[in-house]
Amino acid sequence: MTLPDSHAGHPGTSAIAALSRRAMVTLPVAAVAAGQMTSAAAQPAAAQGGGRAARTVAYVGSRTTAEREGEGKGIEVYEVGPHGTGWTLLQTVELDNPTFLAVDHTRRFLYAVHGDFTYASAYRIDPDTGRLTALGTQETGGRNPAHLAVDPSNRFLVVANHSSGSVATLPLRKDGSLGPVADLLSLPGEPGPHRTDQTGSKPHQVPFSPDGRFIVVPDKGLDRIFTLALDATSGKLSLGPVPSVATREMAGPRHIAFHPRRPFAYTIDELRSTVTVYRRTGRGALEAVQILSSTESTMTGDSRGGEIAVSPDGRFVYASNRGGAGDSSPGGPEPDTLGVFAVSAGTGMLRPVGWTSTEGIRPRFFCFGPDGHRLFAANERSHTIVPFDVDRTSGTLRRTGEVVETGSPVCVLFVRLDHRGA
Template sequence: MTRPSGENTVAYVGSRTTPGRNGRGKGIEVYDVGPGADHWTPLQTVELDNPAFLAVDHTRRYLYAVHGDLTYVSAFRVEPGTGRLSALGRQETGGRNPAHLAVAPSNRFLAVANHSSGSVASLPLREDGRLGPVTDLLLLPGEPGPHRTEQTGSKPHQVPFTPDGRFLVVPDKGLDRLFTLALDATPGKLSFGPVPHTATREMAGPRHICFHPRLPYAYTIDELRSTVTTYRWDAARGALESVQTLPSTAPSATGDSRAGEIAVTPDGRFVYASNRGGAGDSTPGGPEPDTIGVFAVSAAEGTLRPVGRQSTGGVRPRFFCFGPDGRRLFAANERSHTIMAFDVDADTGALRPSGEALSTGSPVCVVFSRTP
């Protein structure tokens, strides 16, 4: 994907880099992509270990990265006009294997999910973009689920803020729970909400959650069962109530699968969910390309109806996202080392391969941003 220079929309791609993760990436790749992300021009490679998830602050002047299997988060300054990164240092997260991070609505704190040590951390964001030491560390309580290897204890996998910014909802794969937390905007202290948690189906392994842009509903991707669950969301109480569960794979699928990512379109009409064949064992995946399930959203009830599945053209789509204008979906195939572009049909939700593919080592996260 190449294009002439002149636009200032950039993409940041995080990757697996270490042998333990079969990583072939180099770190964070920076691309100039244009307004529709239809032409990618490489700008920079920032070499570092396992930048597994990325987040840009609300001023778009700083970028933060958690490092899978390690114990810290890194900060970077975004160069105005180009989007290139310069390092600002790093801070320990108070736990192991940080898997996700989110900038608080106040832009004063960063929330981090420590996947392997069952905790959520808050770190202060300083005026110059640097990170202060951990402000608070909250351990997530509960009994592990029944899966003998994947549910040995608490395993939070995501820490997104709710649409109104009042709460964080934390899917915990190890405990089969969705925790609702509050972050005090002044001292950065974490606490449980009025309804501290919601139990999922046994051995669901909730991984990620997304909220409908208008309706009071949320959707989880359940990694271990490869299902999508619809929840009614009570924003006042911070409470979730499950109303529907559907398979994210084809109903006739019999092979091993681990669900990966979930997202709702900006107009709220469709939900997408990725499936990773073979992701529960030590093989590279397959034997065929993995898929993204497409679901139509009922405007009246918020529930889902399956409308199709699209091959990602590769292996293990740990992550996907929409482009800057919402008209394209980009699937990061971790084990086949590609980012595949799909046009989104606004009427049917169908995904159509655009014919464009970016080759890059072990991509696991893509973040688009307009440079300041």
């Protein structure tokens, strides 16, 4: 494994203890244009022309602060082999809590939000190696930015300020850096009944709808899913024609994933550990048609939903369950799980297929690999990324035997480098 480079991040970055890790492991994805930053499946397949094979890199964001019991260092950059069968560490960018990552549509720039802080940061991607060069930071107009997305016009970064109940837009400059906040929209509504997690608006994600017309915002604090419109010229935000849909009381909608071809959407509801099925109707509206548990019927302990994704072929939905409360001691709770659900092609409704241990603790994030044949679970508290082979017929998951050891992983983003614009 190659030795990493590093550079300082935002002022206040602290040194983190060195981590042990295995040299060979497997690749992740991140961003889900479906659920949704960008999933590797959303990346173009290979370099066009020139005869140069595209290289794939994986960017891993982590928790780093003592308040979050973080053991990460910042953003780690890995080169990964075909199908994500081996990783080589290329670079470590040391900074605080880069908890979600996204790339712009040219794949020349990478952006990060910094959980529990008040800013986002920008980086230039080296087109040959994937290494990152810092382009600076910008305040997001709120606290604890939890998610981000680049708008379809590639002009603005949209950010969910989780702890202050707002959505912000920041201009993307020609050099890839971020401009000051263009607009800041507070989300209206009454808090849900949960005494600690629903004290006010808590937007948790800001993906664009598949047609790019709306930003869809699950709000854990208000038990609502908002639909926002963006003026791609000014960056101005407004509520959509159907501003929001209410969820079940104390559901705590966290993330949403869209079917790749049909008008269906699925949320993971953090507080109730449920999956809600929605039919997407005109003007960006969502109509709930089914709610089912994200955990096994024999699960009697506490659990919180983490992530949700639809398989690239649209046949299965996957949801992560965080039931171990971070306890990885011998004799502690069983490892957390990934639920697998079959999708009805006609109605979009779900049927449980089964549950698989993530072989770790607190899977805050998971994603599919670039070809959709593998799924990668990021176990925040056991400090591993665990790959699974996906059975395309049954949807079931099987351990590959590989493990990526890395401190407190909470997001993985795959990028194929095809040297466009280099």
